Structure formats: structure tokens, C-alpha cells
Amino acid sequence: MATSITPSPKPDALRSGENRTIWVIWLVYGAFYFCRTNISAAVPFLSQPIENGGLNLTAEQIGWILASLKIAYGVGQLVNGQLSERIAPRILLSIGMFCSALLNVAFGLSTGFYFLLFIWAANGYCQSLGWTPCVRVVGNWIPLSRRGWALGVIGTGYQITLGLTYLIASESAGRWGWRGALFVPSILLALSGVFMLVFLRETPSEGRILERSEGPGGPGGSSDGLAERPGVHETLYLTFYNPTLWLLGLSLGLLNACRYGFLDWGLKHLMDVQQTTIGKAGLKYCVIAVGAAAGSFLAGIATDRLFGGRRAPVIAILLTTLGVATLMYESVSRASTVGTLLLLVVIGFCIYGPQVLLVGTAPADLAHRGTAAAAAGFVNFMGYMGAATGDVVTGIYSGGSEDSWQVTIYIWAGWAFAAALTTAVLWNTTSRQVGLLPRWLPKSITCLSLGVAGSMVLIAGGPFWLVAGIGVALVGVLLSGSAKFLSLLAAGISLAGLILLFIIPPTAADLSTWFTVVPRVLLGLAALTCVMVFVERD
Numbered sequence: 176m177a178t179s180i181t182p183s184p185k186p187d188a189l190r191s192g193e194n195r196t197i198w199v200i201w202l203v204y205g206a207f208y209f210c211r212t213n214i215s216a217a218v219p220f221l222s223q224p225i226e227n228g229g230l231n232l233t234a235e236q237i238g239w240i241l242a243s244l245k246i247a248y249g250v251g252q253l254v255n256g257q258l259s260e261r262i263a264p265r266i267l268l269s270i271g272m273f274c275s276a277l278l279n280v281a282f283g284l285s286t287g288f289y290f291l292l293f294i295w296a297a298n299g300y301c302q303s304l305g306w307t308p309c310v311r312v313v314g315n316w317i318p319l320s321r322r323g324w325a326l327g328v329i330g331t332g333y334q335i336t337l338g339l340t341y342l343i344a345s346e347s348a349g350r351w352g353w354r355g356a357l358f359v360p361s362i363l364l365a366l367s368g369v370f371m372l373v374f375l376r377e378t379p380s381e382g383r384i385l386e387r388s389e390g391p392g393g394p395g396g397s398s399d400g401l402a403e404r405p406g407v408h409e410t411l412y413l414t415f416y417n418p419t420l421w422l423l424g425l426s427l428g429l430l431n432a433c434r435y436g437f438l439d440w441g442l443k444h445l446m447d448v449q450q451t452t453i454g455k456a457g458l459k460y461c462v463i464a465v466g467a468a469a470g471s472f473l474a475g476i477a478t479d480r481l482f483g484g485r486r487a488p489v490i491a492i493l494l495t496t497l498g499v500a501t502l503m504y505e506s507v508s509r510a511s512t513v514g515t516l517l518l519l520v521v522i523g524f525c526i527y528g529p530q531v532l533l534v535g536t537a538p539a540d541l542a543h544r545g546t547a548a549a550a551a552g553f554v555n556f557m558g559y560m561g562a563a564t565g566d567v568v569t570g571i572y573s574g575g576s577e578d579s580w581q582v583t584i585y586i587w588a589g590w591a592f593a594a595a596l597t598t599a600v601l602w603n604t605t606s607r608q609v610g611l612l613p614r615w616l617p618k619s620i621t622c623l624s625l626g627v628a629g630s631m632v633l634i635a636g637g638p639f640w641l642v643a644g645i646g647v648a649l650v651g652v653l654l655s656g657s658a659k660f661l662s663l664l665a666a667g668i669s670l671a672g673l674i675l676l677f678i679i680p681p682t683a684a685d686l687s688t689w690f691t692v693v694p695r696v697l698l699g700l701a702a703l704t705c706v707m708v709f710v711e712r713d
Contacts, residue, residue, distance in 0.1 A: 196316045205332035206367030207305040209360035210275045216344035219443040220353035238570020242563035244299035249559030251303025264308035271304030272368035276361040283357035315378040331468045338464025345457020411710040413543040416611045424554045427533040428561020429594035435562045436587040466523030474528030486537040487601040490529040494595035497525035501588035617707035625649040628697040635690040666705035673698040
């Protein structure tokens with residue numbers, strides 16, 4: 176049944192409903208953070224001995240648990256963008272909110288590493304059910320002239336919830352142990368889910384808003400209902416072969432590696448270097464939300480007023496500032512409480528200002544015609560893969576010697592500077608200058624990734640049949656010029672190899688941890704570039 180459309184709604188009749196919808200979405204999406212960021216208050220205790228109430232996990236294992244949410248969230252973003260167009264937003268939000276709350280309870284009741292890994296990955300997928308249904312409701316209710324402002328207001332909601340989560344989860348962990356950081360936020364998210372069911376209306380009673388630029392075909396449609404949009408295959412080609420999106424995705428991935436270093440590991444860092452309690456660390460750390468809200472709101476304004484709508488200059492400047500502030504934070508956090516608080520505000524500002532631009536505005540600006548949504552999804556996916564990699568690297572380096580936190584935070588700063596440099600390449604780039612990657616590049620990257628991954632797995636003592644499988648994938652890519660389906664077969668083998676490396680890690684104990692981390696990253700990259708080979712134009 177087609178959705179009804181209101182061509183000329185009465186502003187006075189709808190304005191109160193629009194405002195109510197904005198604030199309901201503000202709370203509903205923000206509430207998801209109760210069961211996403213709360214694990215940071217549990218992280219300091221997961222590595223403690225079992226007799227002290229911990230789980231005796233290594234820092235690297237904790238890093239993989241944190242990374243599992245990001246990987247599942249990134250994949251979920253790609254999938255749920257399509258689901259949200261076909262399934263009612265209230266249904267998707269209900270599944271996401273109530274299942275995420277239950278999974279947090281399950282996490283708090285669990286002990287085994289692999290089960291914890293599975294639970295937190297499942298939570299990541301449920302968390303990914305939050306944003307796209309909310310965007311659909313906003314599109315149904317809010318006219319285009321107010322939509323940018325509405326999304327800006329909604330964006331402040333999850334920044335405020337971020338700060339509240341640090342307060343609530345850390346206080347709960349201090350009172351009832353690390354499991355309290357999982358149980359109490361679960362109750363809050365479940366209550367928010369009930370609030371959503373009671374107060375959220377998916378469309379106005381008169382039907383969704385029809386913009387002047389829309390025809391019966393919907394947003395972006397022509398008057399005859401026919402929108403000039405590329406097909407699925409062409410959309411994938413124009414997205415994957417857009418070089419600016421790879422740069423934006425790489426920049427967001429590097430930023431997210433630094434961002435989740437602070438968000439996931441920041442409380443443990445403060446507890447270690449300041450010898451403080453989880454409650455006091457959470458009280459200090461919540462100020463990061465103040466800078467985050469300000470950065471989210473002001474960064475877009477700066478791009479319009481100072482750089483004529485170009486996003487890259489503001490992103491690069493803020494990321495450079497983030498790198499400097501992170502370097503300062505390493506020493507200041509050990510010496511001054513006031514200095515720590517001030518730097519956390521600056522860091523929050525410099526993280527979320529660029530993040531808001533990179534997840535939506537910049538990809539839409541530099542996407543090929545008709546592919547803005549796909550471009551944003553691809554850049555977000557890259558961003559969360561970077562976040563996952565960052566959690567693993569932080570876990571590896573933060574659990575070492577007495578100076579491990581110093582090295583770790585310098586790595587965070589390096590990621591910020593690398594993200595700034597990557598974005599600066601696009602300083603003067605506009606949509607008219609966007610081209611396409613050469614056809615030979617994806618296949619070359621795939622072959623190199625598979626070759627290096629297979630060699631490292633072999634050196635590290637991995638099973639021979641896994642190395643042979645990677646070799647089969649390599650042959651499939653080389654032969655894909657005559658049979659493109661072989662590239663999809665190679666993508667499947669690469670993903671299977673990535674999963675198997677989690678289940679059956681290499682056995683050589685005397686080698687660097689990088690011999691397990693790098694092959695996983697390369698197999699993931701190979702799977703993505705194999706898809707690029709498949710969608711290449713004939």
C-alpha cells in the first residue's frame with residue numbers, strides 16, 4: 176500500500192508535531208549510547224584476576240571484544256540502510272533497543288572470551304538498527320528547510336547521552352562491580368524503548384511531507400515519479416571507484432581509531448595513571464561530551480561561513496589540533512586534574528567536529544550523482560573498520576610495560592595527524608573534480624593483499640589448508656577477467672579466512688602479534704577489493 180503524501184500541510188497544525196518528533200528522536204537515538212559506550216566502565220576490571228571479580232582477560236582480548244562491536248556495526252550500517260526502507264521504523268527500533276538491552280545483560284552474566292566476543296558483536300548489529308530508522312522518521316515529518324537544523328539538534332542528543340553514560344556506568348561499576356556498568360544502562364535503554372513505542376509516530380496523520388522539488392515518486396523524484404538514479408550495480412561501481420570516498424573513509428577510519436581510543440579505553444587510562452577510582456574517573460571523563468556537542472554543532476557552520484561549503488579544510492584543521500591536544504594529554508593527565516578536564520573538552524570538540532562532517536556531509540558533497548546515501552554508508556563502514564583496528568592495536572600496546580600508555584597515546588596522536596594529512600589532500604576538491612579509480616588498481620591491491628596475508632600466515636605457523644585457500648582466492652582474482660563470478664568466490668574465501676584466523680590463530684608464539692593482526696586486516700581489504708573487481712564496468 177502506497178504511503179500517503181501531504182502536498183500542502185498546514186504549518187501551524189504540523190509544527191508542534193514536528194518539534195515533538197525531533198525531541199522524541201533526540202532521546203530515542205541518544206539512548207542507544209547507554210548500551211554502547213557503557214563498556215568503557217567495565218574495561219578496567221575485565222583484565223583483573225577471577226578471584227578479584229574480573230575475567231582475567233588480556234588487553235588484546237579486550238581489544239578484540241571492543242572491535243567486534245565496530246565490525247558488526249559497520250556491516251549492519253550497510254544492511255540496515257536497505258531494511259529501513261522496507262520495514263517500519265518502530266519495528267526496527269524496537270528490535271535494536273530491546274535486544275541491545277538483553278545482550279548487555281547477557282554480557283554481564285558471561286565469562287568465556289569467545290562467547291563475550293559473540294555477544295558484543297551481536298550488540299553491535301542491534302546498535303546499528305538505531306540511526307537509519309530515525310532518519311526515515313525525520314524525512315517523513317520534517318520539511319527540507321528545517322531538516323538540517325533538526326538533525327543538528329538530534330546530533331546533540333547522543334553527545335549528551337555519551338556524558339551521562341560515563342557518569343551512570345562508572346558509578347554503577349563502583350557500587351556493584353563491573354557488571355553494574357552493563358545492567359543499569361540496560362534498564363535505561365529498555366525504558367527508552369517503551370517511551371519510543373508510546374510517543375513515536377512514524378508519519379503525520381495527514382501523510383508525510385511533500386517538498387516542492389518532489390513529485391509523486393518521492394524525494395528526488397521527477398514530476399512523473401521517475402527518479403534518475405543509477406541501478407544497484409552502477410551505484411556500487413560509482414561508489415567503490417570514487418577516489419575521494421576512499422580518502423574520506425581512510426580519514427574517518429583513522430579518526431575513529433583515535434576517537435574510540437579515548438571513548439573505550441579512556442577510563443582505564445585515567446585509573447592507571449592517576450590511581451583513581453572508576454567513579455571519579457567517570458566524573459572527570461563526562462566533560463568530553465561538552466566539547467563533543469559544541470564541535471558537532473559548530474563545525475558545519477564553520478565550513479559554510481569560512482570556506483564556502485568546503486568541508487576538508489575544517490576537518491584537516493580540527494584533526495591537526497586533535498593530534499596536538501592528544502600529545503599534550505599524555506603528560507597533562509598525569510600531572511593536573513584541571514588540565515585534564517580542559518583538554519578533554521578540547522579533544523571532544525576536535526573529535527566530533529570532523530566526525531559529523533565525515534559521516535554525512537562530506538561524502539554527500541563528493542559523491543557521484545544519485546549515490547549520496549551509498550557514499551555515506553561506504554565511508555561509515557570504512558570508519559568503523561578503522562575503529563575496530565584501533566581497539567585491537569590499543570589493546571596490544573596498552574597491556575605492556577610501565578610506559579605502555581605513553582606509547583599508546585602517541586599512537587592515538589599519530590592517527591589524528593595521519594587523518595589530517597589524508598583529508599588535506601582534498602582541501603580544494605569539489606564535486607566537479609571527482610573522477611574514477613583506474614580499472615587495474617583494485618585487482619592489484621587484491622593480489623598484493625592476498626599474497627602478503629598468505630605469506631604471513633605461513634610464516635606464523637598457520638594451517639597449510641588456510642594458506643592454500645588464500646592461494647585459491649588469488650588464482651580466482653587473476654582469472655576473473657574471463658569469469659567475474661570468480662572475484663565473488665575470492666571475496667567469500669577471504670572472508671572465511673578472516674573468520675578462521677579468529678578461531679584458529681597462528682601457532683608461532685615467538686613472532687610479533689602483528690603476524691596475526693595484519694593478515695586479518697589484509698583479508699578484509701581483499702574481500703572488499705574483490706567486490707570492486709566484480710562491479711567493474713565491462
